[in-house]
Amino acid sequence: MFLKGKTALVTGSTSGIGLAYAKALAVEGANIVINGFGDADAIEAERKALEETSGAKAVYSDADLTKPERIEEMMKLAAQEFGGVDILINNAGTQHVDPIEDFPVDKWDLIIALNLTSSFHTVRHAVPYMKERRWGRIIATASAHSKAASPFKTAYVTAKHGLAGFTKTIALELAEHGITANAISPGYVWTSLVENQIPDTMKARGMSREDVINKVLLEGQPTKQFVTPEQVAALALYLCRDEAAQITGANLSIDGGWTAE
Template structure:
């Protein structure tokens, strides 16, 4: 499969899942726009590294996904958008009564509303070409719930619903929209949490991973950013032309329970 000549925009993609997705799309030949809310030399250097590694055009464009106008401006600044991957997200954990209002608002804005704004800006470009792919990175928490994650769970359920509506509005136009629902993925952020968990539970690395961090993931293995990126790339392939309005879980069996 090749995505040569396609332009992909991946939000929240200077690390973690988003960066993994950007790598896999670039590996398939797509030109890629990576994004975050910072504008550092290392952000632009990362784009240059991706371009050199995969032999495609890669640009970094700053946009704050908590602000609707910047979400839409990202699409405009890119100039083209054949593939849109809405990945940007943040997390905060607290009981509903103690959940800070500003944290709720930020999570809903970044994890859910940003996908609405970018999609609204991208669809006219896709319709003009008669082809497009919108892939929303939801979560196992878009299909099930955990306590103390009210904003995150609400936002990810919303992303799944938005994916279905987008698919229905674009049906028969060469544009698909789906949600990928990862379980626990081994990102640098998750990796950094392992030593603290080892100390807290007085366990070795493998035990804390399997018995604490991956308690709800039956495979007892992390998904990888490459696997999530590969799933996104598959959804952009001709084999997925009739896959739209659905969810694909990459969760080691979590949502089968």
């Protein structure tokens, strides 16, 4: 348990990739702060399971990450419970698919706030503690869309490109403080985020569900397979190891070859 005594905060971690991160970190003994929305009983069951796995403590924050004041409350909760955050994984995100002329302004604002701006706020609150400890790991769930664009996803592609640039910038700022900052860029991972965008893509492209899966989602992934949340979590876990101390400012693809060209 190489993370025993350390605390990890994972945003958007009540399901999908975020929950996979939390489970992987718990296996290595970390205290965990999970965050997100969902059924209260299901979230409590996951929180208890994390504690059973880690032998440490897990707490839950229902902070709405589109609101800076709620982010500050979440970071204060981590400070009160554990002194601060050693590992910060910015994973929360949402998606909307529409042609640019029809793209709702409120959806643009939501996606930029959640997928990009929230990371600015979590990092600025987390860094002082990391600097004090002279150790920290900041990881962003970016996307293959941080490296390549797809039509009808203007807000998401913009946010993910911004997140990649943000990660590189803070990696340079923090390089002499024992803190690394990296992005992980998965291709299509079978999660609710992907599944929920299928109807909109069917409408935008005039396609069947099967065609969206095979001709849109998996068309760009040469392996023709979805990435799993556990594969993404395993990469994040490696970035937390001392052996990864010289990996910083990287944007690591795990996309079945999508961005290889």
